[in-house]
Amino acid sequence: MAGRDAERSGRVAEKSGHDTAGSRRDAALAGREAAIAGRDAELAAGDAFLAALAKGPATLAYEGEAGIGKTTVWAEILRRAEALQHLVLVARPAKPEQSLSLATLADLLGELEPEAFDGLPDPQRAAIDAVLLGGGSGNRPIQPRLLGTAVRTLLEQLARTRAVVVAIDDMQWTDAVSASVLGFALRRVGTNRIGLLAARRTGEPLPEPLAPALTGHATQVGPMSVAGLHHVIRQELGEAPSRPALVRVHAASGGNPLFALEIVRLLREIGEPPANQPLPVPGDIHELIGQRIRRLAPAVRESLLVAASVAQPHEELVGRVLGREVAADLEAAEAEGLIALDRGRLTFRHPLFGAAIYGYGSAAERRAVHRRLATALAGTEEGARHGALAADGPDAPLAAALEAAAAQATQRGAPTAAAELLDMAIRLTPEADVDDRDRRAVFRGDEMARSGDTARAIAILEDVVATSPLPEYRVRARLKLVSIRYDLDLEPSTLYALCDAALAEPIDDVGLLALAHATTAAAAWPGDGRIKTHANEAMRLLDSMADPDPATLGLAIMAKVGADTDGTNEKPDPRLVERALEAERHAARPEVSERFSGALGVFLKYADDYDGARPWLEQTLQTAIDEGDEAGIPYALSHLPQLELWTGDWPAAEAYAQRHLEVAIDTGLEFQRQTAMYNLAIVHTHQGRVDEARAEIDPDLTTAHVQGNTSGEALLLATRCLLELSLGNLAAAARDGQAATAIRKSMGHTGRRRHDSDVVEALVGLGDLQGAAAVLEDIDEANTVGDLPTHLALAHRSRALVQAARGDTDAALVSLDAAFAEHERALNPFDRGRTFLVLGQVRRRRRERRLAAEALEQALAEFERLGSPLWAAKAREELDRLGRRRGTGDSATLTEMERRVAELAARGLTNKEVAAQLTVSPKTVEAHLARAYEKLGIASRAELGARLTTLAPGSGAAGTAPPAS
DSSP: OHHHHHHHHHHHHHHHHHHHHHHHHHHHHHHHHHHTTTOHHHHHHHHHHHHHHTTSOEEEEEEESTTSSHHHHHHHHHHHHHHTTOEEEEEOOOGGGGGSTTHHHHHHHHTSOGGGGTTSOHHHHHHHHHHHHSOOBTTBOOOHHHHHHHHHHHHHHHTTTSOEEEEESSGGGOOHHHHHHHHHHHTTOTTSSEEEEEEEETTSOOOGGGHHHHTTOEEEOOOOOHHHHHHHHHHHHSSOOOHHHHHHHHHHHTTOHHHHHHHHHHHHHHOOOOTTSOOOOOSSHHHHHHHHHHTSOHHHHHHHHHHHHSSSOBHHHHHHHHTSOOHHHHHHHHHTTSEEEETTEEEESSHHHHHHHHHHSOHHHHHHHHHHHHHHTTTSHHHHHHHHHHOSSOOHHHHHHHHHHHHHHHHTTOHHHHHHHHHHHHHHSOTTOHHHHHHHHHHHHHHHHHTTOHHHHHHHHHHHHHHOSOHHHHHHHHHHHHHHHHTTTOOHHHHHHHHHHHHHSOOOOHHHHHHHHHHHHHHSOTTOTHHHHHHHHHHHHHHTSSSOOHHHHHHHHHHHHHHHHTTTOOOOOHHHHHHHHHHHHHSOOSSGGGSHHHHHHHHHHHTTOHHHHHHHHHHHHHHHHHTTOTTHHHHHHHHHHHHHHHHTOHHHHHHHHHHHHHHHHHHTOHHHHHHHHHHHHHHHHHTTOHHHHHHHHHHHHHHHHHHTOHHHHHHHHHHHHHHHHHHTOHHHHHHHHHHHHHHHHHTTOOSOOTTHHHHHHHHHHHTOHHHHHHHHHHHHHHTTSSOOHHHHHHHHHHHHHHHHHTTOHHHHHHHHHHHHHHHHHSOOHHHHHHHHHHHHHHHHHTTOHHHHHHHHHHHHHHHHHHTOHHHHHHHHHHHHHHTOOSOOGGGOOOOHHHHHHHHHHHTTOOHHHHHHHHTSOHHHHHHHHHHHHHHHTOOSGGGHHHHHHHSOTTOSOOSSOOOOO
């Protein structure tokens, strides 16, 4: 019997457990239904948001006064989103967290599994780790834009499999750094299914970066109905007042459920007055809550004050700060409905409760709590901020702690927070500690610049220059100003004045002196002798140091390489390259465009090392994309169109130029927009797209002239020179080319100029051999320094034109032989095609008809493959002068491209397969095949194999230059 009784007891207990769990579920369901009763309009807006999110990006913000029920409706839409299998990322920032950098972002990402970040590029993964782990990335601070890019990439990756909801309650308390990062990422989600669901209190300003995201997407959460209040009060307090009393409560609370609950609690204590008397409640919910707080025991209020003062309150922390057990205090507060406890972590049931608790404490009590929190959280950003709130005057140790916290914020990619912490540190620095004050001021100016507030950065640094009694910080402030003002495209004289003033100071620190010389060299414009002088001095000083600063070393080497190759365009010294790259691995400059790796591709491009330049330029572009460097992306794109143009992939050149223009316009970088228009113009000029090229050249030529952008004006004039030459407008070509040369010479540029060879060709065509010879002298003088095959080939071709025009065709053939030899060293297909064209013209003058035809067919093949119709027409015109029109059957000579296309087609490859092998379009294959049929006198692909085998060896055009003599 005892066994049966035990078995019965177990079953009863089991049944009771099931009933209890079921009761909890029923209670939760009832509570949710009560809280959203009468919220049909608000819920409909949420359902519309979810419906829109199923197709693409969506935004919804619930707005209303404190206590109106925004969070309740917001939470219900989150529940519905989860029911639809959407991924929901949640943050509920509290007011104390508003000053902590990246607190909201850490909440949003903190619940994701580690594998969610696996697909991120390494720099972006490091940025996310810095947020979640609270560290930096070695010696390289995280850049804010990198963090924004990382979050955007992460959201896009998560959205590939399901819709993502970024949900933020009380968005008005989002910290500034998180707001900046989220604003950056959410503006760039494109068509991805990424939604922003927010709740915010009216009357409280939103962080500026997030405000545009909510514009036009707000739904007001209004007062609850009497019936709705009845459900909420009964659910929360167990029993609702009578209908008449409830109507009075509704009127007194304005339908605000939190206010209504507080009124009912008060009435239960003091009793309900007669119907003909008003309810004895204050008209403000804050005062009503304050009355409850005043009734709490002092110990409970003290515990709650600590909780209200800290970003993430926990029972253990509250007890540690107060030095006593606080469990009973917190349980009493929970019984009062003020807080909720979950495994030691406590949250206020409504933000108004925490605000009221904090406001109830006296100034002395609050300072005491902050002082204790500063000790408990020492070594953290939050601890330093508590110390600042506890301070009542200058405090050197506290100022040092704030500076250390600023350094941590810098490493995590939070320059705005770092600048704020430094401002606190400066205010708490004792007046006698001038060194500390000025060091922190320069640090603060740098952080303001990194955050994008250049105006304030300049003001802070200029104040240091004007007021600091210490030369070191006047120098450092001026050098920071050079970096900031360089990006503002100011006149060189402004930068030179800052550099000269810095170098005029008495500088004892060798490293700082090296930095001053390196900065001066980097700020100088090309062609200025200052570059070489200061770069060499910077290197001398750095080489004298046992452990030079890697960032300064990288800057100095970049300036030195630029100085060494200026005018020669020779490859940089490999030893300097490796040393600079090693320095960059230790301390990369924030902007991709300021890194040596970003400049190396440019150096190699101009040194005719196209194969070496391409991977560095592509890496620079990818790095800028991965790091979200919006200024670095157009910088990298600006050099790729020219590289592809020179190496013969003109569709790729145009695509890069078009992408460059789009990015430049999107980022608002006017200088880059002008550069992109130049790149498009030079590509379209080569392609013979005359109207487009003129539309790209002429307006910006006027703009460049008005703005005094002499370098841009010279480039556009040189491009128009080639365009006019392509069209046969020789006088116009000569005029524009000579104007471009005059501008470059006025700038002190004595190096090589590609357009000089176009000027020679135009002048020869006009019969001005004396003028052509003078330009040729300039070309030869520039080529005496360095060994660049591209420019040497142009020089030899120009010389051949002058020699042939003077009747010395033997000498012209020798010059052309030399030109072809240089083309073999660095192939530019368009330049080689033009050299073949000149060779054909010289051979025709010598009446060497067969050799002339072979050269002209080579030229034609090159121009047709590239897609240069104006120059192809010139080659055809020369062929016509020979009387050797194509389509004459067996005696026709195939061009190199026609032969290759025909041979591949004869093997049975489709046009698409031939195109893939030759890296051309199928339409180009069709055109070459049609011409081959015409020349061979056949009509089908089936005849190709037989006809090709009957051709005498060598009847197809050779892939190299025919012998010139």
